[in-house]
Amino acid sequence: MAGVKLINVWKQFGEFTAVREMNLEIKDGEFMILLGPSGCGKTTTLRMISGLEEPTKGQIYIGDKLVADPEKGVFVPPKDRDIAMVFQSYALYPHMTVYDNIAFPLKLRKVPKQEIDQRVREVAEMLGLTELLKRKPRELSGGQRQRVALGRAIVRKPQVFLMDEPLSNLDAKLRVKMRAELKRLQRQLGVTTIYVTHDQVEAMTMGDRIAVINAGQLQQVGTPEEVYDRPANTFVAGFIGSPPMNFMDATVTEDGFVDFGEFKLKLLPDQVEVLRDANLIGREVIFGIRPEDLYDAMFAQVKVPGENMVRAMVDIIENLGSEKIVHLRVGDVTFLGSFRSESKVQEGQEIDVVFDMRKAHVFEKGSGKAVF
16 A cells, blocks of 8 residues: 655646645545545546646655656656546446456456456455346446446555545435445555545545645645634635535724624634734634534523624524524624524524634635634
8 A cells, every 4th residue: 555645746737727736645544535616626636646647847656656757757657556546437348247347457467367256256245246247337226336436446456546526426315325335445445545526525524634625726634623623714614514604704803802893792812812913903804603603592502692692683594304504694794503403493583693602713804814
């Protein structure tokens, strides 16, 4: 097995810069997620690791082996990188059986027939495909085809798995099942895995760490808990989490409040100190708080009237069964709350809303960089 390292990697297509100054280290045996919106450069990054694209600048290592460095004229082709890719389209050969699709990469490498048979059957057993080995891809469901594509990658015993949105063609229920299967398989095999997705739920549930990318630039790398609880900037904070974080323009006052114009919230003493050290007292900031950190006052454990409790109008309620997404308004200031299903709030009603200020975030107004 092997880790992967990208050092100051750039990729340009003519005047367009797809990936900019990418520095990322994936540890041996790690499940790393590349997460970001469409067109952010995550697939291009994966293709450079695989050898399907050559970087414009920078170095890429797989294990201790330098596989790409334009300045030194180094470019190792994909077949010599000891990697296996699983694509969104599965890319199965329609005229071949499941057995032959899985065996194909081993036949290309001239592996002895007996060893091929043994390895194919081992992988088929692992993936629950033993009963399907004689079928053609057209006779399989979407989930079964996905497992065949995985089997074809696993059978090679590569150093690194590269996966490009492999679950996006599956229905919602099957995606949930396959997420768990993929994570279990990766743990079982211990192979370094780099997985591209735009789905933050996939990223949060599957990855050991997440690399959040936007407009070709790496925004933050961390565990799911780190990127959720301590986002580096407003992009990460808004991209991770569903419903997304509330962002509101505010001014930090001398007496330790954040003033939204329509209402004020009291900051905690250590938060005031951080803002003072950052020279943000009296200045405009972006205040952020997740909907699940707002409470119907009837169910809040900590409420300090006039400091972290606000009277708000209920505009719209989205009832999801286990929770209610409540659209709230105070004057011109709007925000979302994620309330317990027991909450009896009604549309058009005024209610007391409690902000858990321990979970509050403040970002710089211009750069969007997190202060806390």
